[in-house]
Amino acid sequence: MNHLVLPLPDPRAPLTTLRCRGLAGLLDRMAALDGHTPATTGPADPVAALARIVTAAGLTGPDEPLDGDELRYVPTPAARERVGSEQDGAWPQSTKSRHRRALRRTPGALFTFPLEDPETAGDALTIFTTNWSPTPAGCAVAVHRGHPLSAGLPVGRTSAFTGRYCRHPLTGDLLPVWTASWVAPEFGTGAVLVNPGHDATDLVFAREVGLPVRFALAPADGEEGPEHWPSPPVTGGGRAIRTGATDGLDAAEAQAEYLRTAMTRGLADKHTDVGAGSFAVAAFVPEGPHTVQWDRERRTVSHAGHGIPVRVSPSAVLAVVDPTARQAELCVVAPSSTVESELLALRLLLAEPHLGPLPQQAPDVLLVGPVAGKGDGLTPDVLELAVLVGADPQETLSLKPQQTETAQRFLRTHTELLASPQETPGEADNGTLQAAAQIKSALRQRNVKQAFTHLYRLQKSLAKSQAPLSGALTVYETLAHALAGLPGRPTDAQLGRTWQLV
Known part of the structure; x- marks a missing residue:
């Protein structure tokens, strides 16, 4: 892989x-x-x-x-x-x-609104809602401007009819599908049931585009007759009206019955929406x-x-x-x-x-x-090394002069070791191999600071030797390459072999 x-x-x-x-x-x-x-x-x-x-x-x-x-x-x-x-x-x-x-969980229900004249079997709009007690009064569906059913909105316009209709899952009525600028694609499915009789935003939209305003709930203590007709929007519960068999039920009972009916038809289910917002x-x-x-x-x-x-x-x-x-x-x-x-x-x-x-x-x-801290005045190689090895990854790093000075000395000594022609042919000694094993183990565990401390110690030991073993230099250069990407004399094949042997 x-x-x-x-x-x-x-x-x-x-x-x-x-x-x-x-x-x-x-x-x-x-x-x-x-x-x-x-x-x-x-x-x-x-x-x-x-x-x-x-x-x-x-x-x-x-x-x-x-x-x-x-x-x-x-x-x-x-x-x-x-x-x-x-x-x-x-x-x-x-x-x-x-x-x-970070994720927002909202309990509710998903209702399915089958599309009229579907292009493929099963074409439908799904709508997530947290309160479906006034659902029978819904008169339209609105989708966000980037929705697959939407052709978008010309600049300056806030709504447009898509030319499509869908079926109400409870009544079978045909509802027009609109594009509306106020529908948020991040919430639910990016489609909402427009219910102007029971929602202030929907009411403004309905009056703007000319949708009917119907009612499926009325105040629990309300009376019948023209003088007692409800004024939109009716919110906060009440009793079911003009819904047929559920008339007179309180909002919670009606809501339970609507979900049961739609679930029986395979057009609804309980659902907890996971909200995540949007990301740049x-x-x-x-x-x-x-x-x-x-x-x-x-x-x-x-x-x-x-x-x-x-x-x-x-x-x-x-x-x-x-x-x-x-x-x-x-x-x-x-x-x-x-x-x-x-x-x-x-x-x-x-x-x-x-x-x-x-x-x-x-x-x-x-x-x-x-x-x-700041890296002002530092060369890129010194700054990169100091930021890499100054602390282990998960820790906050406070960049201080002593760390940047250590990085400068390490890089300078590394250059001097590569430039020195004095070395003794031979394999790495046991001390070098033991130190290398510690460094590699620390790198495996992502203890970068500890790995650098051991590598710096190994480097100083090699620098003090008048003619270090060639094998020890190869081990050091392999580890310097792995840790900081520093240039060295071994080929890629030699680096791989030495890494495996350490």
């Missing part, structure tokens, strides 16, 4: 991002030394990845993209359910706990190599080839949209600050059933603590 190490950035913390990249490089080099085949480290074609998300899930943005605006991924109910029920593999417990708290997967930028066609009416990337060209900067999480990455042995190096954002988005993308093969196992996740 291919091996992929994917570092996620913290856009607000460049040094933390640098630390993640350094740790990802370390893990990638160890995997290569172990004989794993590396997979691509990012989406080979971010534009294609965004187009695949449009087809398989949801992608939304502003009417008029401006520099800095975000293109956001909206997970499907199937992906949210899979992650919410933790049926997507054995993720680390700490990550699962934080994701569990790209940003609109004035310049860059990646251009997408933007559909302003649907507020998404056009997969039909029409739209206005806009440039985007892709997020690292798009890497897992690629089928090769989804089938790779994946390790994610993520700032601890991104667990509820980028890392959760990545997990949901992996759980999308229509993006490609579902991963056989959850990725290995390495959470990285933040970096405090």
